[in-house]
């Protein structure tokens with residue numbers, strides 16, 4: 301027999317899963333509802349993704365080498381001096397990145413279907429197939445016929461509003477809403493953002509996250525996120541970041557407004573039967589940074605590699621227990637990263653005093669090096685013991701100075 305796998309969703313997660321499966325000779329279907337989808341996203345990716353996912357240089361629109369952290373009282377700390385000349389944060393357009401990854405998976409043998417899955421029919425017996433019901437989209441943009449597809453295994457890579465997750469009763473998760481305006485600014489203002497990104501913290505821009513100005517291809521993305529999901533609140537926070545960045549984006553024209561949920565933690569069940577969730581559908585975005593592209597692609601690749609290995613390259617159908625080994629591998633490899641970033645968010649994004657402390661701490665060179673290394677390479681390289689001690693003392697000192705550790709404070 302040859303294993304048949306349907307991957308629902310052709311974002312970074314879905315295409316990465318489909319690529320690995322197709323390369324191994326497994327019969328792979330990649331279902332994407334919108335082939336020119338421009339996912340609402342800042343588009344920042346770590347350097348290690350460029351190598352690990354063989355991204356050609358033209359995928360990266362900008363190479364950010366400088367970051368500005370801006371505190372509630374507008375104290376600015378420049379970070380980036382620890383970067384080596386060839387190190388950078390990549391900025392890309394999602395329609396370009398997603399299109400590239402999807403086409404590559406298709407070239408390697410995945411059967412790309414332009415369609416929207418509207419129902420996943422679960423099998424009655426263990427050996428029965430899953431049936432996907434989808435509406436096909438025609439190249440002329442018109443809605444085509446309803447169709448079905450039968451497979452042995454399903455990967456849900458259909459993002460934060462995953463229908464696959466609902467079909468398997470994977471359980472819900474808390475989420476933040478990220479709101480972003482794409483603003484085309486005058487050339488002299490754009491020159492300032494050539495290789496620079498800004499992160500703003502403060503109650504005025506987000507009660508529990510950060511706001512940003514990221515350079516994109518020919519404009520900047522100005523946005524914010526919060527777990528306090530309320531339309532009026534989000535609009536007032538967006539007004540807050542626009543006000544803070546006012547001088548730098550003066551004369552700008554809003555060319556696009558977008559918003560989308562960002563999962564805050566994994567779903568209670570990421571594998572049910574012969575269905576596995578990956579990327580945002582599973583809830584792989586990290587706290588503190590809200591980073592999800594790399595973790596989506598990486599979780600999907602790990603899931604697909606597990607399927608290839610345990611199906612003996614498509615010769616047997618993996619069971620639920622087999623698929624769960626992907627979850628074990630994932631949690632083992634990244635559990636600590638998620639925990640540390642969750643703690644950082646809880647400690648530092650809480651009050652304006654803790655945010656001031658956070659920005660102050662970012663001025664420290666050892667802190668900068670540790671932060672960049674962890675972000676760019678996704679390996680927490682421990683600082684030498686002396687630097688580690690210094691970082692700890694600095695953290696506590698900054699928090700105390702900001703009265704953030706005051707015994708009377710209620711958390």
Ligand SMILES: Cc1cc2nc3c(=O)[nH]c(=O)nc-3n(C[C@H](O)[C@H](O)[C@H](O)COP(=O)(O)OP(=O)(O)OC[C@H]3O[C@@H](n4cnc5c(N)ncnc54)[C@H](O)[C@@H]3O)c2cc1C
Nearest residue numbers: 309311312313333341342343344417459579580592593596
């Ligand atoms: C405003 C904002 C800014 C962000 N900035 C960053 C950033 O700078 N860096 C970063 O790393 N992360 C960022 N993120 C997070 C990042 O966008 C996500 O984590 C990432 O896109 C997850 O990839 P994915 O493949 O799991 O899901 P998605 O990218 O959401 O892809 C899901 C795909 O599935 C398709 N689909 C959905 N339902 C169906 C269906 N029923 N049938 C067929 N196809 C379907 C969709 O069209 C889509 O192409 C940001 C998020 C937001 C909202």
